[in-house]
Amino acid sequence: MPIDCKKLKSIKEAISLIKPGARIMVGGFGNAGVPNMLIEVLTESGVKDLTIISNDLGSPGVGLGKLLRNKQVKGVIGSYFNWNPEVAEAFNNGEIEVTLIPQGTMAEAIRAAGVGIPAFYTPTGVGTELAKGKETKTFNGKECVLQEAIGADFSLIKAHKSDELGNLVYYKTARNFNPLMAMGAVVTIAEIDEIVPTGSLDPECIVTPHIFVDILCLGR
């Protein structure tokens, strides 16, 4: 049976939806689970003034590091940029804005955006530099900081397989932020390794239900 998938588009077509100034979530942790082909074409597009929400910015010139080198990034929101020293460099030169968030708080804030929760309290980071200026409240004797949800216009995610509807499964530690970002953005573009007939994925094993997926692109 030939594959019949209305969500399947070329990477170029998908990326052409992204306009200057967009807020984009990008999946991945280190170099695992990064939608590299989508990033490649986004870099070629030259679209500027992007705000990138991602755990890290890859390595120098690798993954999201490409977008940074190409001066397409206006701001980054993430948890760990030490793997790419060019982030600190660009920040120190006043070229980009950087917002650091504890990794768990960031993951939950992205999830919150996707599930209709505008903000939540967390004990993580209380009293530290990263909680400066954030509201606090004490619950059961434990002080917590208020974190607002983090949403975006687009999410660029990496999954392993999709069926024709867009139900996704992931691969090992390449899962990381991807299922959360699938929920957290207005338009979710998933780069996948393989597309399979609907019904061939075990429904018990589907991680991201297709309701969260708008566009599918084959990454290889």
Added chain:
Amino acid sequence: MNLVTIVEKEAARIRIAKRIARELEEMPKPLFANLGVGIPTMVPEYIKSEEIYIQAENGILGVGPPAAPGKEDRNLIDAGRRPITERKGCSYFDSATSFGMIRGGHIDVTVIGALEVDQEGNIANWIIPNGKQLGVGGAMDLVTGAKSVIVAMTHTTGDGKSKILSRCTLPITGYGALDLLVTELAVMRFVEGKLVLEEIAPEITLDELRQLTDAHFHTANELKVMRD
């Protein structure tokens, strides 16, 4: 006294890892542990118990040994980006679930490195403000959420300055978060707001240890000699 010569650097790291492995062996089982980068990742080499499960915050419970050269899978890594293997019965999950385990108090112990700790149990391990670093990762979630926090670090800096202070000078990761501190020279527990020396390395005296430690600490009634 030149501290660096008391215990050579690699021997110091091995001693700390072995001592922490013993601590984990003695904790109730099953034990769920998250290990930071550096000395903490050496700990599993010295663990014998089958019931210690390693979690990595990038989304795996049941981390196996490091991947053999040539057998690496770039999509199977730990939180320090090292290629790892699966342990039988391991599972994968997204980052929110992963930090749910951590923040939700399901992880029994985290073993982390630190730049400084102090007598108030504060831990500083996320940044040296020098303009070159921009990253916190999961450090704050881990020290806040894990039931027990073990710090693994050398007693002093490379130039012999105490890393155990009366008050941390670097930005704090977690206030009062410390439970156990293991260096190559001492084992100290943070109990009821006090730093208590429980074990001392065989190479030094208590007076010498005090000279090498800026923090004020108490001494346990039964002070033991530290063994690997």
